[in-house]
Amino acid sequence: MYRSHNCGELRVSDVNKEVTLSGWVQRIKDRGILNWVVIRDRYGITQLLFDEERTPKELLEASKKLGREFVIQVKGTVIERESKTKNMATGDIEVLVSELQILNEAQTPPFTIEDETDGGEDLRMKYRYLDIRRNPVKDNLIFRHKVTMEVRKYLSDQSFIEVETPYLIKSTPEGARDFIVPSRMNEGQFYALPQSPQTFKQLLMVGGMDKYFQIVKCFRDEDLRADRQPEFTQIDCEMAFVEQEDVLNVFEGLTRHLLKEINGVEVGEFPRITYDEAMKKYGNDKPDIRFGMEFGELNDVARNKDFKIFNEAELVVGIAVPGAASYTRKEIDKLIDWVKRPQVGAMGMVYVKCNEDGTYKSSVDKFYDQEDLASWAKVTGANAGDLICVLSGPTNKVRAQLSALRMELAERQGLRKADEFAPLWVVDFPLLEWDEETERYHAMHHPFTSPKPGQIELLATQPGDVKANAYDLVLNGNEIGGGSIRIHDKQTQALMFDYLGFSPEEAKAQFGFLMDAFQYGAPPHGGIAFGLDRLVAILGGQETIRDFIAFPKNNSGRDVMIDAPADIDNEQLNELNIALKN
């Protein structure tokens, strides 16, 4: 038996017990006739004492030869510490060692195994197994486990059944790029890895499973933006005989449950806003509503003077930044530079300082008097001490720009608090979105999303106006879930495929099995999928999903620890009947 206790559990009540501990050497404090060694495992750290008076001299000497991260086993007696420390859970005791065994030696690790390490990102990824020894990473993985356990418990208690859907499926041209898998037994043919179990969960509804969920890996071969992974995890859910309201209620319940059980936070009913309203108020379909700073549209009050830029703009829109009237000229200049960066793309920014004395000082005082500026303050909801930032231009562009500015300023003003949670539903998404590149409409959510009742006829004339039974769950400015009520009859599904540019043959080849299934009695159904990696990161009060994945890949899709992907033998390629082209 390697241990009687773990390294996190001994207390004063254990004094005088004979114990066996195993773990890694965290620290060595050599004081000549004394040597303290701190031993670590997943559960905590415990101080070991070797002292000349009470332990054999050889043992004391041996303890001094230990190195950081050696794996050791010790036997000894729990004693009360002379100088207790509250910094560690076992801080009231130490173990006077009587036997020491080195289970494995260790080279000096390439970075320190401490909460604040000296290791850079690259090094930590290469030696991820060492990084995982560090509390912040280890705790994140344990946190993730707790979240998935709660999700499963909650959904299972609500009669959801977790069903595993296949990983080796069929490639579809719709959506993102698939990873493909050559088949050896079916020469010249390929499987694809699922981008989501979308069609399978719909087939499970046709199959009468009624309530399905699955925590499942999904795959997208996309050029990786920061913090995107080629493989990611989804909480995938679907329900039969439901309307949008039913789905929203169940998953609002799940989210509330998680916030309570995991974060100890009680939240009320989730606000719901439409996509159009979200774009108008926040310039964004995933608004962070932990803070106000709602958009105030200033067209009516700002296009009545000689300021040509505003007069010619489609939209003049501003936000009031709490407490930012104190920004210096230099700070504001920097802010203007910030909005002009290509990533934001504004032409410039007009600002109004709302002074504490009730007066206004703006960058456009030449054109607007105090009364004008007061009306701007009214529209943006600015109070004394606030800074009003105003952008102008084509509606969609300027909204996106102001949204970026809103988030940046909220960050600067400390309004994006990690321990505050503000969930909301965004509903009534457009069914289609225009794709500049291909110059046609694409399904905004996916081609199985149903249009709002009575709107399908609009497809022919005003496709951009058709709203979908689609919804997103947004938490702290992140889309954590998205879903829709699906089309469940063959005719509508065929119409959608037709509209999206699939020929009947293509539709049949790609989705024939789903359309076939719809002929045999498909129930009304809908669902949602959560991005687990992001959900966990946000619940954990952090931004980077990579920190919540045990073995993440880098931005080139490489696992630098195992050095994958890699070359493979020609023999393997031959068996698969494929060859490299170059």
Add this chain to the structure above:
Amino acid sequence: MYRSHNCGELRVSDVNKEVTLSGWVQRIKDRGILNWVVIRDRYGITQLLFDEERTPKELLEASKKLGREFVIQVKGTVIERESKTKNMATGDIEVLVSELQILNEAQTPPFTIEDETDGGEDLRMKYRYLDIRRNPVKDNLIFRHKVTMEVRKYLSDQSFIEVETPYLIKSTPEGARDFIVPSRMNEGQFYALPQSPQTFKQLLMVGGMDKYFQIVKCFRDEDLRADRQPEFTQIDCEMAFVEQEDVLNVFEGLTRHLLKEINGVEVGEFPRITYDEAMKKYGNDKPDIRFGMEFGELNDVARNKDFKIFNEAELVVGIAVPGAASYTRKEIDKLIDWVKRPQVGAMGMVYVKCNEDGTYKSSVDKFYDQEDLASWAKVTGANAGDLICVLSGPTNKVRAQLSALRMELAERQGLRKADEFAPLWVVDFPLLEWDEETERYHAMHHPFTSPKPGQIELLATQPGDVKANAYDLVLNGNEIGGGSIRIHDKQTQALMFDYLGFSPEEAKAQFGFLMDAFQYGAPPHGGIAFGLDRLVAILGGQETIRDFIAFPKNNSGRDVMIDAPADIDNEQLNELNIALKN
């Protein structure tokens, strides 16, 4: 709202309630002025009543136009049935319908949606979504969900953390054939899908995660034997600072928990036998011990007469088949034909009938007298009424043959009872097994398995005799789990790779990251993996794993429902820089 209740929950206590139900039309019993329609969902069936006296005539007429598997919604009043039936949970009531809405029509399904269907395997696979509507399949999927929930609960309560390991990893030549995934971003390189998360779970142990588990898909591109799937699910587990005894205790606990919670069966301490003993007693390393029929080796008592076949055989071995003395001559002849089939491969079979009067009648009465046969009965443990079956030949071959015969006869005699559970541990597996094809030893478990203490030196001289710290959990004649204590030091691991024929360069290229990791303080560790598909099937008292997989593949690795694998566009291949060879 589509329903106020599901189709399985209404009882007499609900009489007079106004209810809304949705579901599929299971049956229509048209009696002219009455029409009964049985409606079905996941939760059960409910009888709907349309009658001329109490429902509008149009409604009665409309109900007669419904077809099987139509999806309908009805509103109505719960009434007590005149003729109650105990065959259905809702058999005391029916719903007098006041409103009927057809939510979706249905073509006549290609097979009946009944517990006993008229659909053959192929048709059921093609329309798997319809097959899932049938209770036997649906119940299996729900059963699987219950098992995985219990597994997660039990392991989580024991401080195991579920950690997701990557699916896009690196191909290794060891073991079975990998499925590979071409990388677009890393041109000319390939990921592989994991055959198991073996190295990752070991790295998690190096990373101090201490107790890990994961219910995870694994992939093997092997020619599929019956009831093997190219993708399958494992309960994968690993623990640090453990000896074999610790691992066995934890997973014996898990298995006992499942048998109790899922099957309501209490089992005592699991027997443990060594691999050598299992082979000697059952001719098999996964013996079914629900019944006796242990091998009796007859060399000492059967090679002392003139029967040349036995005298020249390496091993003469028999089993006593309870109650089979009553087999007719014809039945025994058929049995002899059975053992001579190429799949079994015996040259012949000697038998002894143990008559009720204490005498014996054998097929070798010419050579053996009653006293001889009595000693055979003693060795095989045969009683009056039993049939002793004796095979002879080279030890390993004859054991395998008699094992097959033992299982066949147990089946025929009704001794393999689906609701009886007899788990056991098989321990002390050989470290290596001889491969006839490549004419060298391979790792029997995998190359990370540790040899028994002090035995590694035998590798050079008696490799076949080296025993491993490896164990299998066997349930009712099936290996449901297997694992080992791993090698945790770099030197031993290097030695193993060397012995298995890896050059240091190959070992480094394939497993360098693991051997590197071992330099930084690897703890002693070990684990186990359960085949979930098989485990669930056995707990469910069934044989075929396919019946417990929502969307299984056929023996050619095809999903005949979605028709995968499939051809893909050349464009997609070009992007990946690969081409088909022919």
